Amino acid sequence: MTQQTAPIAIRERTVDAFTREFLRELNFGQGVDVERSSVNDRYLALARTVRHYLMTRWIETLRHQWEHQAKSVAYLSAEYLLGRQLDNALLASDLTDIARTSVESLGIDFDELRDAEIEPGLGNGGLGRLAACFVDSLATMNIPAVGYGIRYEYGIFEQTFVDGWQVEKADDWLRLGSPWEFPHPEAAVEVGFGGTTEDHEVDGEKRRRWVPAWNVLGVPYNYMVPGYENGRVNTLRLWSARATHAFDLQIFNSGDYEEAVRAQTFAENISKVLYPEDSTPQGKELRLQQQYFFVACSLRDFLDRVLLRGFDLHNLPERVTFQLNDTHPVIAVPELMRILVDERGWKWDEAWAVTQRVFAYTCHTLLPEALEVWSVELLGRLLPRHLEIIYRINEEFLEVVRTRWPDDELRLRRMSIIAEHPERAVRMAFLATVAGVKVNGVAELHSQLLRDKVLADFAELWPDKFTNVTNGITPRRFLKLANPGLSDLITEAIGDGWVTDLDRLEGLLPLADDAEFRRRFREVKAANKLRLVDMLAHRDGSTIDPDTMLDVMVKRLHEYKRQMLKLLHVISLYEQVTRGRLDIADVTPRTFAFGAKAAPGYRMAKQIIGLINAVGRTINDEPALEGRLRIVFPANYNVTLAECLIPAADLSEQISLAGKEASGTGNMKFMLNGALTIGTDDGANVEIRQLVGDDNFFLFGLDEPAVEKVVAAGYRPTSFYESIPNLRHALDLVARGTFSGGDRSVFEPIVSNLLSEDRFLVLADFQAYVDAQARVDVAYADTEGWTRSAVINVARAGFFSSDRSMRDYLDRIWHARQVATRP
Ligand code: T68
Secondary structure, three states, X not given: OOOOOOOOOOOOOOHHHHHHHHHHHHHHHXXXXXXOOOHXXXXXXXXXXXXXXXXXXXXXXXXXXXXXXXXXXXXEOOOEEOOOOHHHHHHHOOOHHHHHHHHHHOOOOHHHHHHHOOOOEEOOXXXXXXXXXXXXXXXXXXXXXXXXXXXOOEOOOEEEEEOOEEEEEOOOOOOOOOOOEEEOHHHOEEEEEOOEEEEEEEOOEEEEEEEOOEEEEEEEEEEEEEOXXXXXXXXXXXXXXXXXXXXXXXXXXXXXXXXXXXXXXXXXXXXXEOOOOOOOOOOOHHHHHHHHXXXXXXHHHHHHHHHHOOOOHHHHHHHEEEEEEOOOOOOHHHHHHHHHHXXXXXXXXXXXXXXXHHEEEEOOOOOHHHOOEEEHHHHHHHOHHHHHHHHHHHHHHHHHHHHHOOOOHHHHHHHOOEEOOOOOEEEHHHHHHHHOOOEEEOOHHHHHHHHHXXXXXXXXXXXXXXXXXXXXXXXXXXXXXXXXXXXXXXXXXXXXXXXXXXXXXXXXXXXXXXXXXXXXXXXXHHHHHHHHHHHHHHHHOOOOOOOOEEEEEEOOOOHHHOHHHHHHHHHHHHHHHHOOOOOHHHOOOEEEEEEOOOOOOOHHHHHHHHHHHHHHHHHHOOHHHOOOEEEEOOOOOOHHHHHHHHHHOOEEEEOOOXXXXXXXXXXXXXXHOOOEEEEOOOOOHHHHHHHHOHHHOEEOOOOHHHHHHHHHOOOOHHHHHHHOHHHHHHHHHHHOOOOOOOOOOOOHHHHHHHHHOOOOOHHHHHHHHHHHHHHHHHHHHOHHHHHHHHHXXXXXXXXXXXXXXXXXXXXXXXOOOOOOOOO
């Protein structure tokens, strides 16, 4: 290497300099002048201008990282739900005011440019958004880290409603250009698929090797991950699949043009589209291809980097932890073994000793159907060598089990990485648990249930392997950016240190008793509601009344999350008012907001969406409810909408069946923005309630042990239907076709499911929920008391910063250190 030159100087941070740069980008980047530029031209020029300011820091960070070779975190995640980039980049580089002034001096509407950005929706929900929060915190905390993932050409589908039913549209997020990415085709790596395995000899020694049938190229696209005002920019490296030239040519030369094109399409399909299934992976071949593709690229990339420095891979655990975000990247375990044993000629035990110390596994679920398994048939066909390696890992692991528990056949079968029924399949969560240094759940309750139930045998074998790291959210995006009004109020009260040290929000506690502060807090909430009214009017043409309580349930649609419970409450209110059993004057005016995407193949979830919209049409048209009760269900809930909706909310609905929601992170976002929670004792709700106290949280419903009991005793939903008149009336309305123009068949599957199976105990928790909602009404009527509770919620939210999550990962799992970018 020749001596490095210093990166070009940081650009002048003045409006004039910014404007010059912006115009240059417009002229030379977009090839237009200001007068004739489109909104998109201007957005792209603005994005590139901001990017330039971050560039020096990025180069410096990379150089520093290279020089120090400190222990890094490599976060492996199939999903990153990033949200819009421009605002965040402006915030991190403290350029928002300069950029606004500059752009407005040219007569351009700054906010219009911000709104022009299409958010990269490269994730399904909580898991992907968590990854995005974590990389933000890692950068802000000066931790050497890289995020690895997939650059899907199409992200999570765009949801539209046709007659109230969900219809999916492809999310062509790259269509207007993508100013935040840096492709590096020269750094592409090759990944094999299929083929066979064979023995061969190297220097007289017998070795195994994999002869893939075809290869695919992985082209890295780098994204900046700027730390908040700390001069650090980490890297997110997403892989895009291309056909290898060698492969193309081979076929092409044989004269088969169509076949050559087909091969190209095959390769490029790998990173074409994000699978929209959350919680219930479908076991599709392409998905396994995606998983192996990004993991193989990422390992190769990381190892090449350290090897360039003459690094001895035996010391790899001192250099990196590969954090596995759920089981999606777990195929990295046999891949690393293959590299060490087959390619580098290590002894098996030597390789396993290293492998076992570099991976750590985060589990995000409790639903049995969400635990990924890959059939042996498919794995053997696509990755034959990996399957052999998994078998060997399993053999040696079962030996450990046998030694500890001799003659316990049942246990062996229970713990085997290979399941035998209904088909032979690899249990990825078990593989991850066997290979990981640590296994963590994402909230206290979840980690406890992992130890006690889902992975109980493993916890008995290796109690120290199991730990908890409660999820968190980044206060930069979810308070500072999303809620400027509240941010300013907080900063005025306690200074701005909270942005990187969220525990400082505790300083707001005394202000909960300050009438003037509460008044201003309400003013902020009211302004946020007006902002939402505006946004919804433009976006969906829907109207909401900002003077009503805003009661919000936004999250993926899943039966365990129980959107139906909230809907039944609304239907019941409607039923009671229209039948004259309840005086509308006694009902607290509320706007019920829903936001939810259903996995395209999840029929019940789509039915529920149809029903929410149908009920919405009916009650929104009911004159008796005018100005009192209203449903809004904006289509295509995403990060951008969340940033507007959450700051406006009064009430946060976190009503999953206890023991099913691993953590939840939406619950934390609402709390941080001063909404009160109505919730079950589930996931991180438990920790929220402990922090705010029972007076500032509306708890209801069965807890997890009670759920177990009810189920064990043989749950009968009809007993609740029969004994609770309001529940019966509400369900009957649906059954009679009230919301489907008299057609009883439309929503019949929902009703019959609730009355026969009701797997998630909606009916069992109905009365408790309604009672809790009555307590909400009483509390809301006391405006000062409600605001006091809201302030306490904000003040206690410090624990839920993703910075704290990162500290916990560092202390409990990674043992990496913060490294200042500039010495
Ligand atoms: C969520 N999981 C949990 N999965 O449901 C939630 N699954 O409780 C938790 O707060 C969050 O993870 C973060 O820990 C998911 O979001 C998925 O999105 C998913 C995607 C593909 C396959 C399976």
